Amino acid sequence: MMKSISFQNSHIIVYLIIFISCCGIYVSCDPNVSTATSAFKCLPDQSTALLEFKQEFSLQKPNFSYYYYHCFMYSNPFYDDSILPHSYPKMKFWKEGKDCCTWDGVACDMKTGQVVGLDLSYSWLQGPLRSNSSLFKLHQLQKVILPYNNFSFCHIPSEFGQLSRLTYLILSYSMFSGEVPSEISYLTNLLYLGLSSFKSYDDTSFLYLKRVDFTRFIRNMTNLRGLYLDQVNLSSSIPESLTNLSSLTFLQLSGCDLYGKFPEKIFQLPKLELIIVPCNHLLTGFLPQFHNLSSLTGLNLDMMNFSGKLPNSIGLLEYLKEFAIRLCNFMGPLPSSIWNLSNLNYLELSQNNFNSPDLPSTLGNLAKLVDLSLHSAQFSGEVPSSLGNLTQLKYFDISYNNLSFTKLNTISELPKFQTLVLGSCNLREFPSFLKTQDQLENLDLSSNRIEGQIPKWFWGIAKKKLEILDLSHNKFQGSLDSPPLLTSFFDISENKKTYLRVLDISKNQFSGTIPQWLGNFGSSLEILNLQGNNFHGNLPQMFRNGSMLNLKKLDLSDNQFQGKVPPFLITCRKLQVLNLGHNQISDTFPFWLQSMPELQVLVLRWNKFYGPIWNPHKFRGFESLRIMDLSFNNFSGRLPSEYFTNWVGMIQAPCGNKKTLIYMEDRYPFTYERASTIVTNKGVEMELDRILKTLTSIDLSNNRFDGEIPSSIDNLQALVVLNLSSNSFTGSIPPYLGNMSELESLDLSKNKLSGRIPQQLANLTFLEYLNLSQNQLTGPIPQGKQLNTFSSSSFAGNPGLCGSPLSRYCGNVDSPVVHHDKEVESEDGFTWKPVAVGYGFGIVVGFVIGHVILSQRRSNWFWRSFVGKFIYAAC
Structure with a gap:
């Protein structure tokens, strides 16, 4: 559920104050600095240097969306580049022959004509800022303000250290990378230092600052008023010398990998107004x-x-407007004085260990609150009627408490909420107080016990402004005949027209056939998820006439659909995920799916499909497919040797760092992009809420295929999971399987494979799961490398096999031993199917699957990354 931006709005004010002080006051108030109307011209060498500086960059509006990270959104106001203030290419209007002191963003000394200030914030600069840049010819610069540009991940030039007169150096969020140069510590006159950066989705900071340099910065810059190092990797404790900065007003160190104890004296700094240090989960205090x-x-x-406990003296912070302690370890009762902070507009107390029995009526004293989050704060009792006093409240999250809302039904005037989160509040009926909530944009009623149909009056409310609606994990029943707003994500275009992009009504108890009105939103729909209901009848025909041209993910799994796969799906040329698993579909293999250029995930498991999946006149291979699951059907026939020849998506692994957790369509909030897929990996079924781009899998198990395993499978060098179990494949195990270096799970059990186990399988250094049981294999089990890590269960049910880990000694290897091993494990070891659902754990599932498939070589990284991220994931 998306937060309101009240907390961030205050930061916008802070930033604007800084930038006004950086850019405006010194332009208009300093008698020694020229203004746009000044009669004094800048010196020719200064103008030349600025024009040379202009030529170093192209002008292109930056897009930071890929780099947004959880801590970034909590610590910085401008997490949406569409609201960046005054974003335009200032240098575009610099013209030769005109006084450079009149150029946008340039300030000059009136007496000398030297350029002393440069404000190119949000100015579309594109390209590296090099060490020989003409910027460093402007030796009199006092203020350099370059945030929110794109310097192409170059290093911050050490030459900044030569600009000894600098009082302002603001380089935040401008796509720098690497080590922050120690030379910046030479700038002893600095009042404001902003080096804040981004983090990628794998929690990697683009910028880092050595511990010794961090300490040196603090020690040398004794006049600092503002320090902004958000998401710069500091990997250190906070220097005690920070408490000596008596002029410090703004401190932002969010997501800096700080550890140790936070110095308490920082809270007593006389001028400090803002302390923003979230997402440093190893920092105690x-x-x-x-x-x-x-x-x-x-x-x-x-x-x-x-x-510890919140001190009662917190009530003395009369100027406090924002207070956020989400996911800390505070305990005990909330001090009563906290409800006297009448200037608060943002209060976040979620997920601590408070034991306050109920919400007091003094909650109504916080009349300026715009954003209130009490998620998992262990409150009980009634929501007080004084909530009606909070007339400015827009965001209200009181989920996962044990509260009753009956009083709210009797309050004549409640706040007009924009975001209301009532998930896991033990609601048993649809809240009637919503009848007056005609300003709702986001509503979460998930994980309650609401039964019956959604009341018809609600749709009159929902039609107005509702963008996000989460009704999952309830007990809704009956036919789905209400207006088409059952969704968990809406988007509003710039022309104010509402159109549906994501429709998720998964895991309810809706029944009947699919209403045809779903097709009304076909032209805009990108994700359709009906998984886990009781819909029946033929698959919907809403795809007729190309009405769903933008559909990317379609999940109709775990219902009672029958009939055939609608051929109209072929018009969905952007389809990436098709999950029809766990239905009663009776059809032959839909060969026309091969012509879908972007199809990456195809799941037909647990249906009544039949016949061959190969036809020489209809088969050309899947170009983009990375996950194919046809298990538990009645497919049959042989697969020719060239079957996997054109499967480009599995031939080569995706480029880039494999440690980076990149998922399909990392576009929507995690909650709203679900198109879950079940993958059988290492003998265990797992439901994946999000799909890693590095996961490639083929599951043809539990069908009636026969003949030899196709030799072209050797082409699939990116394949991670291969399951051909419970078929009638014959011949020997292909030795070329040993060339599939990414393979981590291989299941060939319950077939009719014969001959010896090829020694080449020992080359699969990432292989964690191997099951060759219940075949007709003979001879000694190869020894060495990875094969020595598997137990006897991997080879059981092959009477002709001998050698470790079996107890049968290999005498004459050409004479198979026919007696049965008493210690062979039971067949049950291969048929159990615990399902790691993880639906309620949100993003945690995304990290767990990113690699449930890890080998020993990767496991150290996984645990380091997973444990390090858990506190973020739990959010």
């Missing part, structure tokens, strides 16, 4: 006793290892 002279207006400790 306590909140001290506060005094009434504190200047604090914002305090964000989200996802930190702070603990």
Whole structure:
């Protein structure tokens, strides 16, 4: 569920104050600095340097969306580049022959004509900022302000250290990478230092600062007023010398991998107004006793290892507007004084260990609240009627508490919520107080016990502004004949027209046939998820006449659909995921799916499909397919040797760092992009809410295929999971399987394979699961490398096999031993199917599957990354 931006709005004010002080005050108030109307011209060498600087870059509006990260969104106001203020290419209007002191973003000294200030924030600069840049010819610069440009991940030039007059150096969120140069510590006159950066989805910081340099920065820059190092990897404790910065006003160190103890004296710095240090989960600390002279207006400790009780003196922070301690370890009762902070507009207390019995009526004192989050705060009792006093409240999250909402039904005037989160609140009926909530944009009623049909009056409310609606994990029943707004994500285009892009009504108990009105949104629909209901009848014909041209993910699994796969799907040329698993579809193999250029995931498991999956006149291979699951059907016949020849998507692994968790369509919020897929890996069925681009899998198990395993399978060098079990494949195990270096799970059990096990399988260094049981294999089991790691269960049910790990000794290897091994494991070892569902664990599933498929070689990285991310994932 998306947050409101009230907390971020205050940061916008802070940033604008900074930039106004950086860009405006020194332009208009300093008598020694020229303005746009000044009669003083800048020196020719200064103009030349600026024009040379202009030629170093192209002008292109940056797109930061790929690099947004969880901590970034919590610590920085501009997580949506569409709201960046004053974003335009300032240098475009610099013209030779005109006084450079009149150029946009340029400030000059009125007496000398030297350029002393350069503000090119949000100015579309594209390209590297090099060490020989003409910028460093401007030796009199006092203020360099370059945030929100794209410097192409170049290093920050050490030459900044030569600009000794600098008082402002703001380079935040401008696509720098690498080590922050130690030479910046030479800038002892700095008042504001902004080097904040991005993190990628694998929690990698693009910028890092050595511990010794961090300490040196703090020690040398004694006049600092603003320090902004969000998501710069510091990997250190906070220097105690930070408490000596008596002028420090703004401190932002979110997601910096800080550890150790947070110095309590920082809270007592006399001028400090803003402390934003979330997402440093190894940083411990306590909140001290506060005094009434504190200047604090914002305090964000989200996802930190702070603990203890909140001091009652917190009520003395009369200027406090934002207070966030989400996912910390605070305990005990909430101090009553917290409800006296009448200037609060953002209060986030979620997921701590408070034991307050109920919400007091004094909650109504916080009349300026815009954003209130009490998720999992262990409150009980009634929601007080004084909630009606919070007339400005827009975001209200009270999910996962044990509260009753009956009073809300009697309050005549509730706040007009924009976002309301009531997930896991033990609701048994649809809340009637929603009748007055005509401003709702986001509503979460998931994981309650609401039964029956959705009331018809609700759709009158929902039609107005609702963008996000989550009704999952309830007990809705009856036919789905309401207006087509059962969705968990909406989008509103710039022309104010509402159109449906994501429709997710999965895991309810809706029944009947699919209503035809679903087809009304075909032209805009991108994700359709009806998984886990009781729909029946033939598959919907809503794809007729090319009405769903933009559909990317279609999940109709776990229903009672019958009939055939509708051929109209061929018009969905952008389809990436098709999951029809666990239905009663009776059809031959839909060969026309091969012509779909972007199809990456095809799941037909547990249906009544029959016949061959090969036809020499209809088969050309799948170009983009990476996951294919045809298991538990009645497919039959032989697969020719060239069957896998054109499967380009599995021939070569995706480029890039394999440690980076890149998922299909990382576009929507995690909650809203579900198109779950079940993969049988290492003998275990797992439901994947999100699909890694590095996961490739073929599952043809539990069918009636025969003949030899196709030799062209050797082409699939990116294949991670191969399951051909419970068929009638014959011949020997192909030795070329040993060339498939990415293979981590191989199941050939319950076939009619004969001959010896090829020694080449020992070359599969990532192989974690091997099952060759219940075949007709003979001879000694190859020894060495990876094959020595498997137990006897991997080879059981092959009377002709001998050697370790079986107890049958290999005497004359040409004479198969026919007696049965008493210690052979039972067949049950290969048929159990626990399902790691993980639906309720949200993004945690994404990290767990990113690699449930890990080998010993990768496991150290997995545990380091997973444990390090858990505190983020739990959000």
